Amino acid sequence: xxxxxxxxxxxxxxxxxxxxxxxxxxxxxxxxxxxxxxxxxxxxxxxxxxxxxxxxxxxxxxxxxxxxxxxxxxxxxxxxxxxxxxxxxxxxxxxxxxxxxxxxxxxxxxxxxxxxxxxxxxxxxxxxxxxxxxxxxxxxxxxxxxxxxxxxxxxxxxxxxxxxxxxxxxxxxxxxxxxxxxxxxxxxxxxxxxxxxxxxxxxxxxxxxxxxxxxxxxxxxxxxxxxxxxxxxxxxxxxxxxxxxxxxxxxxxxxxxxxxxxxxxxxxxxxxxxxxxxxxxxxxxxxxxxxxxxxxxxxxxxxxxxxxxxxxxxxxxxxxxxxxxxxxxxxxxxxxxxxxxxxxxxxxxxxxxxxxxxxxxxxxxxxx
Numbered sequence: 001x002x003x004x005x006x007x008x009x010x011x012x013x014x015x016x017x018x019x020x021x022x023x024x025x026x027x028x029x030x031x032x033x034x035x036x037x038x039x040x041x042x043x044x045x046x047x048x049x050x051x052x053x054x055x056x057x058x059x060x061x062x063x064x065x066x067x068x069x070x071x072x073x074x075x076x077x078x079x080x081x082x083x084x085x086x087x088x089x090x091x092x093x094x095x096x097x098x099x100x101x102x103x104x105x106x107x108x109x110x111x112x113x114x115x116x117x118x119x120x121x122x123x124x125x126x127x128x129x130x131x132x133x134x135x136x137x138x139x140x141x142x143x144x145x146x147x148x149x150x151x152x153x154x155x156x157x158x159x160x161x162x163x164x165x166x167x168x169x170x171x172x173x174x175x176x177x178x179x180x181x182x183x184x185x186x187x188x189x190x191x192x193x194x195x196x197x198x199x200x201x202x203x204x205x206x207x208x209x210x211x212x213x214x215x216x217x218x219x220x221x222x223x224x225x226x227x228x229x230x231x232x233x234x235x236x237x238x239x240x241x242x243x244x245x246x247x248x249x250x251x252x253x254x255x256x257x258x259x260x261x262x263x264x265x266x267x268x269x270x271x272x273x274x275x276x277x278x279x280x281x282x283x284x285x286x287x288x289x290x291x292x293x294x295x296x297x298x299x300x301x302x303x304x305x306x307x308x309x310x311x312x313x314x315x316x317x318x319x320x321x322x323x324x325x326x327x328x329x330x331x332x333x334x335x336x337x338x339x340x341x342x343x344x345x346x347x348x349x350x351x352x353x354x355x356x357x358x359x360x361x362x363x364x365x366x367x368x
Contacts, residue, residue: 059125069164170354209237245319
């Protein structure tokens with residue numbers, strides 16, 4: 001075993017491991033890939049008591065980790081718009097893949113947005129990656145009261161940092177002043193990203209933080225373009241499939257970047273050999289719960305341009321474990337050669353990425 005990997009193993013202790021010792025998976029061409037839970041479990045967020053890491057969250061009230069994730073998402077979005085010198089006063093906002101709708105509701109509450117709609121094809125608990133069933137109004141009131149009490153007049157990371165200890169982020173948002181403006185109406189529509197034209201409205205700002213679960217990105221840009229006001233913005237927070245935990249906890253392998261080192265058929269065989277008790281669920285999520293076809297960032301930028309959107313901001317926020325991930329490439333023989341064999345157009349930057357924060361602007365007919 002690579003000595004750096006031995007060090008990594010000694011730093012983390014997990015009591016439940018389907019693959020406790022180092023094993024190997026043999027690819028169709030005879031190449032062997034190392035398999036160990038030490039390549040996966042240390043990098044996953046904790047799960048609810050009594051559940052496995054691949055289980056959906058059980059019903060119940062939100063816990064601190066989820067509250068922290070929402071507030072961090074909100075603060076990062078506001079900070080990103082401020083840094084890009086974007087005036088959102090009176091603008092219309094559409095959150096695509098809104099989940100429980102907290103981001104657009106809180107944006108209405110703590111900014112001078114004019115209106116906001118959230119769309120999602122799934123209600124709470126209806127999809128593997130959905131929020132657990134909970135009272136949305138209670139959660140919103142709780143979060144709004146917390147923000148107003150802990151950070152009166154300004155979003156300040158220090159005031160909620162203790163809730164973000166398990167979050168995979170490294171970009172700390174700057175303090176951002178706000179004026180609380182309650183009472184504005186939020187609307188929710190149970191529709192998918194490709195069907196937003198059914199709303200029969202035009203929007204100034206589009207936001208999507210879960211396109212990693214939505215197929216056919218070309219169709220997303222087409223739908224957004226058709227519903228965009230002149231100069232509209234499309235803000236995307238994206239967790240790339242090509243990153244270390246790109247398949248999420250439900251379909252990630254216990255091979256470093258195993259989802260890039262294996263073909264689709266090899267992935268199915270791996271799931272059967274090493275995760276037989278849940279192989280069907282694992283492969284179902286891998287092929288149907290994640291964006292397909294797999295699109296690297298360079299291709300996304302070109303795809304956006306095809307629909308009249310030009311990239312104005314692209315920020316790659318590394319995961320907090322970036323040094324460990326660099327180390328793990330050494331646990332696979334000829335790692336870069338093997339990745340390039342399956343994905344020749346994916347950059348090393350994207351493999352080590354955490355979250356991408358992007359702003360695309362809709363060009364006018366003259367290309368401006």
